[in-house]
Amino acid sequence: MKGLVSSIQQPAFSLTHLWGVVIRRIVRWHELYRQRRELASLSDATLADLGLSRADIQQEVERPFWDDPLRK
Numbered sequence: 001m002k003g004l005v006s007s008i009q010q011p012a013f014s015l016t017h018l019w020g021v022v023i024r025r026i027v028r029w030h031e032l033y034r035q036r037r038e039l040a041s042l043s044d045a046t047l048a049d050l051g052l053s054r055a056d057i058q059q060e061v062e063r064p065f066w067d068d069p070l071r072k
Contacts, residue, residue, distance in 0.1 A: 029065045029068075032065055032067075032068060033065045036060055037061070039060060039061060040057060040058075040061045
């Protein structure tokens with residue numbers, strides 16, 4: 001019917017969307033963990049080439065996996 005507005009509404013979120021968000025977050029956390037461990041394994045010469053000190057790397061490695069610098 002013309003002008004009739006449906007009272008059926010879509011839910012504000014879906015379980016599929018929620019699962020996608022959770023999976024992406026877990027993947028991101030794993031990536032951060034892997035990157036931080038890889039940084040810790042770099043040689044002092046490589047760190048010097050990058051302009052980083054061992055103290056900088058140690059500080060980064062000690063951050064918890066969920067501490068994402070890109071997520072504000």
